[in-house]
Amino acid sequence: MPPQKLELTWFNKDKALIPTETGKYGYTWVDPRDPRYCETHTLTVLETVTGRRNEKRDGVQYGERADLEPQSDNLLIQGESGDVLEALTRVPELRDKYVGKVKCVYIDPPFNTAQTFTHYEDNLEHSVWLTMMRDRLLHLRDLLSEDGSIWVHLDDVENHRMRMLMDEVFGSGNFVTEVVWEKTYSPRNDSKGIPAVTDTILVYRKSDQFSPNRLPRTAEMDGRYKNPDGDIKGAWKSADTTAPLAQERGYFGGIQHPISGELIYPPGSRHWVLSYSRILTSISEYGNYIAVPPSEDSLFRRAQLMGIPVEEVRSDMPDLVLATDPETFPSRSAVDRIESGNWPEMYFSQKSIGRKAHLSEVAGRIAANFLPHSEVGHNDGAIKEIRALFPGQNPFTTPKPERLLERIIHIATNPGDVVLDVFAGSGTTAAVAQKMGRRWVTCELLEDTFNRFTLPRLTKVVNGQDMGGISTSKSERIDDTDNGLPEGMTPDEAQKLTSLLNKAIKEHDDLKKSADIKALKALVKTKNSGDVVNWLGGGGFTVAKLAPSCYDYTPETGYTHLTDAATGETLIASVAANLGFHLSASDPHFSGRRNNEHLAVVEGVLTEAKVGDLMAHLPEGHSILFAATNLDEGVRDVVRSYKNGSRVVHVPLDLFPFGEEEEN
Structure with a gap:
C-alpha cells in the first residue's frame, strides 16, 4: 500500500497504551517496546457451550436460514480488546486460524462522548481514543481476508477523525462508503440543540476483491409479480420495452400490432430493449412477421418521435410487419395465441406491446448507504429485544437492533464466513452471526457484562431460547x-x-x-x-478468557520480572506464544515446535544435565531453543558445543530486552 500523503497527527501518536486497571477503560502512555505492551497474552479455555436445535412444527412457516447448518467453531472471550487482538494475530494456533481469514469486522467502539455509561467509561481524551483505535485497526486489518470489509459504528463526535485514521490504516482507496443509520423514529423534544437521529458506520475494504452481496427481495416486491398467462417459467411482471438510444445502437424500427394493425415505435430517442433477433423470435409466435423497408409515413413518424429532420432518420432500419392482408386485422392467429397463454418474452396484449421480467431471473436489491429504521430497526426496538431476553433489567443505553447487524452481515459475508466484533457488549453481533450460519469471534472487557449478559444471551441463542430479533420475521x-x-x-x-x-x-x-x-x-x-421462523437453535461456542500477565516491568528500575502467575502451564503457553512456537501438548519432552526447532521451557535452573537429557531426545537435523527462568553458569557454552543450532534464552530478560538505559 503506498504511503499516505495526508495523515492525522495527535499528541503521543508514537507512544503505546496499556490499561491502568484490569477490566476498565483507562490507559497509560508507554514506550512501544515496553514489555507490558509487547507481551502476547494467551487464552485460557473455560468451557464449551453446545446448543440444542429445535424440531420443526407443522403449520409453521420456515425461512431458508432455518435450514442452514448451525456453526460451532465460534469463540467468546472475556478480556481487553487490544490484548485479545494481539492473541488472535500472534499466538501461533490462533494466528493460523484467523489472520487473513476474517470476512467481516463490525465494531461499535466507545463513542468518546464525555459521558459515563452504566457498563463502561466513555470519556477518553481524543489522543488516547485515537491511539487505542489505531492499534486495534492495525490488528483488524491483518485479520481481514483480502475480500473482507470492516464496519466501524460511530456518532458525530469522532467520525471525522476516524475517517482520516482509517484512510491511514487501510488506504483512502479502500474506502467503500459512509452508511447512515436512522437510529430513532422520534427525536427528543427537550433537546436544546439539534437532536441527532442518525449514527454513522464507516465501511472500508481490505482490497478491491471485496464484493458486497445484494439484499434479498421483500415479500412486497415479489408480490408485484403475477402469472396471468400460466407462464411455465413462473411469475412475471411487465418491464420496460425500450431503453435510451446510445449512438444509434439497437433496433428502433416499427412493430405492427397484430390486433389493431398499427405500427408501434419506441418513444423519443429510444430503442427496443431487446435485440432485433429476440423480438422477431417472440412476435413470430403471433403470426408471420417479415422485415420491410420503412415507408415515407414510417420515416416521418420516427422523425417526429425523435425530434429530428426526416432526412436524418436511418432508412436502413426495417419495420416488422405481418405478411397478411391489412383488411384481416385483428389477426385470428394472434387472437388465438393471446388466448392460449404462456406468452413469449415480447408479448402483445389487446392494445399494446409488453416485455416480461420473470421473478426467477431477477437479482436481489442493491444495498444503499442509508438504513432507515423501518428496514433495520432503531434503538428503542433494540432495547425491547434486550429486555425480552433479560426481563426487569435495562442493561444497555444504546444497544443495536438485530436487523441492523443482519443487514451488515448479509452484505459483507456468506454462510460459514467469520465475523469479528471486539466490543461485544450484549453480544448482538455474535447472536446475529450465529442465527445467519456464520462463524464468529467476539470479546467483552467487563467481567460483569460478560457474565450477566453476553454469555447468557449467546447460550440462549444456541439453545433456541431466543426467538426475538431476526429469529422470526414478522408478517x-x-x-x-x-x-x-x-x-x-x-x-x-x-x-x-x-x-x-x-x-x-x-x-x-x-x-x-x-x-x-x-x-x-x-x-x-x-x-x-404470516410470520416466518428463521432460527431453530443449535451450534455452540468456546468460552475463553485472557490468561494473566506473566511479565511486569518497573520503569523506576528498568527491570522486567515474572509475575506470580508465571508458572506451570501458564508460563509454558506464554513463552511459546511470545517466541512464536506452536504448543506440543502430546510431546513428553518438548513444550513447543516451530518447523525443525523444538522449544524447551524450563521453570527453574537450566543445567548441563538438563541440556544433555533433552539433547538425547532430539531428532537428527533438529535443534532446541531452551527458555529458562534461571541459567547455570556456562550453560550457553554447553548448548553451543552441540553444534546443531540450538540456543538459550533467559525468561523474561531475553524475551523483552528493554530497560531504563534504552529509554534514555
Missing part, C-alpha cells in the same frame, strides 16, 4: 390481486384504502353490494404473509 401486507396493485401503490397503502372505504360505506348497505365497490376492493386486495 407483512402483500399484494393479493390478480394483476398487481395500481402502479405506485404499496400493500400498506392498499390496506389503508380498503379500511377507509369500509368505514365510509359502513352505514350504506346498497354501496356494500355495489359491483363497482367490489371491483375497487378487488383492485387493492392484500393479505397477511
